[in-house]
Amino acid sequence: MSRRRQIYEGKAKILYEGPEPGTLIQYFKDDATAFNAQKKGTINGKGVINNRISEYIFTRLAHIGIPTHFIRRLNMREQLVRQVEIIPLEVVVRNVAAGSISKRLGIEEGEMLPHTLIEYYLKDDALGDPLVSEEHIAAFNWASHEEMQDIAAMAIRINDFLSGMFAAVDIRLIDFKLEFGRIYDGDFSRVILADEFSPDNCRLWDFNTNEKMDKDRFRRDLGGEEEAYQEVARRLGVLSGEDN
Amino acid sequence: MSRRRQIYEGKAKILYEGPEPGTLIQYFKDDATAFNAQKKGTINGKGVINNRISEYIFTRLAHIGIPTHFIRRLNMREQLVRQVEIIPLEVVVRNVAAGSISKRLGIEEGEMLPHTLIEYYLKDDALGDPLVSEEHIAAFNWASHEEMQDIAAMAIRINDFLSGMFAAVDIRLIDFKLEFGRIYDGDFSRVILADEFSPDNCRLWDFNTNEKMDKDRFRRDLGGEEEAYQEVARRLGVLSGEDN
Ligand SMILES: Nc1ncnc2c1ncn2[C@@H]1O[C@H](COP(=O)(O)OP(=O)(O)O)[C@@H](O)[C@H]1O
Ligand SMILES: Nc1ncnc2c1ncn2[C@@H]1O[C@H](COP(=O)(O)OP(=O)(O)O)[C@@H](O)[C@H]1O
Numbered sequence: 013m014s015r016r017r018q019i020y021e022g023k024a025k026i027l028y029e030g031p032e033p034g035t036l037i038q039y040f041k042d043d044a045t046a047f048n049a050q051k052k053g054t055i056n057g058k059g060v061i062n063n064r065i066s067e068y069i070f071t072r073l074a075h076i077g078i079p080t081h082f083i084r085r086l087n088m089r090e091q092l093v094r095q096v097e098i099i100p101l102e103v104v105v106r107n108v109a110a111g112s113i114s115k116r117l118g119i120e121e122g123e124m125l126p127h128t129l130i131e132y133y134l135k136d137d138a139l140g141d142p143l144v145s146e147e148h149i150a151a152f153n154w155a156s157h158e159e160m161q162d163i164a165a166m167a168i169r170i171n172d173f174l175s176g177m178f179a180a181v182d183i184r185l186i187d188f189k190l191e192f193g194r195i196y197d198g199d200f201s202r203v204i205l206a207d208e209f210s211p212d213n214c215r216l217w218d219f220n221t222n223e224k225m226d227k228d229r230f231r232r233d234l235g236g237e238e239e240a241y242q243e244v245a246r247r248l249g250v251l252s253g254e255d256n
Numbered sequence: 257m258s259r260r261r262q263i264y265e266g267k268a269k270i271l272y273e274g275p276e277p278g279t280l281i282q283y284f285k286d287d288a289t290a291f292n293a294q295k296k297g298t299i300n301g302k303g304v305i306n307n308r309i310s311e312y313i314f315t316r317l318a319h320i321g322i323p324t325h326f327i328r329r330l331n332m333r334e335q336l337v338r339q340v341e342i343i344p345l346e347v348v349v350r351n352v353a354a355g356s357i358s359k360r361l362g363i364e365e366g367e368m369l370p371h372t373l374i375e376y377y378l379k380d381d382a383l384g385d386p387l388v389s390e391e392h393i394a395a396f397n398w399a400s401h402e403e404m405q406d407i408a409a410m411a412i413r414i415n416d417f418l419s420g421m422f423a424a425v426d427i428r429l430i431d432f433k434l435e436f437g438r439i440y441d442g443d444f445s446r447v448i449l450a451d452e453f454s455p456d457n458c459r460l461w462d463f464n465t466n467e468k469m470d471k472d473r474f475r476r477d478l479g480g481e482e483e484a485y486q487e488v489a490r491r492l493g494v495l496s497g498e499d500n
């Protein structure tokens with residue numbers, strides 16, 4: 013707390029200035045929103061769990077060579093990250109139809125997609141995060157062609173890795189949202205994974221029962237969201253340590 | 257058993273004619289060999305465990321769209337598979353230096369490779385499975401250029417998926433060997449994953465202790481190979497069912 017400077021407060025997290033230049037502190041709140049913040053609420057303990065799950069996943073992604081902003085977890089709700097220039101795209105990877113794609117294209121929820129899809133949405137709450145194509149991204153220069161190639165390649169690798177990770181604990185990874193950002197090194201820049209990976213930004217269904225273990229419990233008033241988030245953490249073996 | 261025809265007996269498995277044309281039964285033995293069969297032995301119960309682990313992994317790979325020969329497990333030691341025309345290559349994927357690459361290139365065992373490597377070895381016991389390059393493969397027509405592209409793409413996806421799967425149970429996937437084969441559909445053929453995936457054909461190290469949980473225990477006379485194979489199965493949640 014003390015006198016550190018708040019840089020941004022979003023729907024689920026707060027960003028503070030970090031201890032060194034080029035770093036930020038990401039603070040995970042319990043606040044939950046849905047439908048572009050028309051629906052608001054709280055999921056008790058969510059921030060603590062998401063901080064841990066995101067740490068776990070970003071650390072393991074780094075092991076397979078995916079560069080991420082994650083430096084280290086600081087405490088229950090905070091992690092130290094590298095400051096990036098956020099690329100204003102929500103990168104959505106879908107294995108199974110659910111949520112907006114089911115509605116938009118009339119595909120029944122739960123139907124396996126012909127193959128894994130990557131979608132890009134402009135990150136702009138005022139516009140309701142509209143779907144954009146690579147044409148739009150190039151035309152408006154939100155990211156370069158090279159950056160998009162890196163992003164797509166990383167998204168596919170992340171999907172395969174995390175599909176395996178969740179499969180091992182009997183969870184199907186239906187879809188998820190990623191954010192990427194640029195870091196600069198002199199005249200050069202490269203793209204790294206930023207933001208978070210948690211049940212807030214993905215769909216996780218129990219392999220055997222198809223029960224939802226993600227923010228859809230909140231979006232759709234299914235109840236049991238605290239337990240669902242905890243169960244994901246428990247299966248991943250997170251939240252077992254002493255210093256939760 | 258009864259009067260079905262044995263088609264091939266290899267070092268770790270026996271192939272029998274299957275119940276329908278185009279199928280085979282793969283029987284998993286407890287026999288273990290190393291160093292091109294110069295060293296021979298038995299790992300008690302290995303066949304039962306490998307049958308299960310391979311079933312588990314091939315089933316989950318199919319879920320993410322990797323075509324495999326696996327049809328279904330028949331009993332403790334046997335599985336029904338599609339008969340393929342084996343491509344005579346051992347496809348080795350390496351994340352961390354170990355075994356032959358450490359010796360051949362003088363890289364310390366355990367050193368992370370600059371990036372994931374795919375190597376191809378000619379499957380020929382008499383020649384000691386020599387390393388070959390894509391030049392050799394093209395020149396001698398062991399596989400077409402297109403087939404090699406499919407094989408490389410599948411190998412990379414399999415690596416990412418299984419790295420995640422094992423990471424979730426605190427195991428590092430160091431390296432592994434795959435075999436692919438052709439199935440024909442009229443004039444067309446396509447490549448699918450064949451053979452098996454088990455601790456016989458990969459290196460698995462405990463994330464925390466670096467303890468070896470694979471055939472290196474046998475190769476290097478470390479002891480405890482039965483327990484190691486069982487521990488892999490246990491962590492994956494295989495071998496918990498009633499009908500082991
Ligand atoms: N490493 C980073 N550097 C700078 N900004 C980041 C980084 N990681 C995430 N962000 C941004 O911080 C915000 C995280 O807070 P969040 O509550 O998710 O915000 P929002 O409501 O905008 O989604 C997001 O806007 C995200 O784009
Ligand atoms: N679906 C399949 N169709 C035909 N042959 C297969 C199939 N899957 C694996 N094989 C082959 O069956 C044999 C499996 O037995 P194994 O004991 O591993 O033999 P080896 O000692 O030759 O490695 C291997 O030679 C492998 O190439």
Ligand SMILES: [Mg+2]
Nearest residue numbers: 022023024207
């Ligand atoms: Mg956000």
Ligand SMILES: [Mg+2]
Nearest residue numbers: 266267268451
């Ligand atoms: Mg073999």
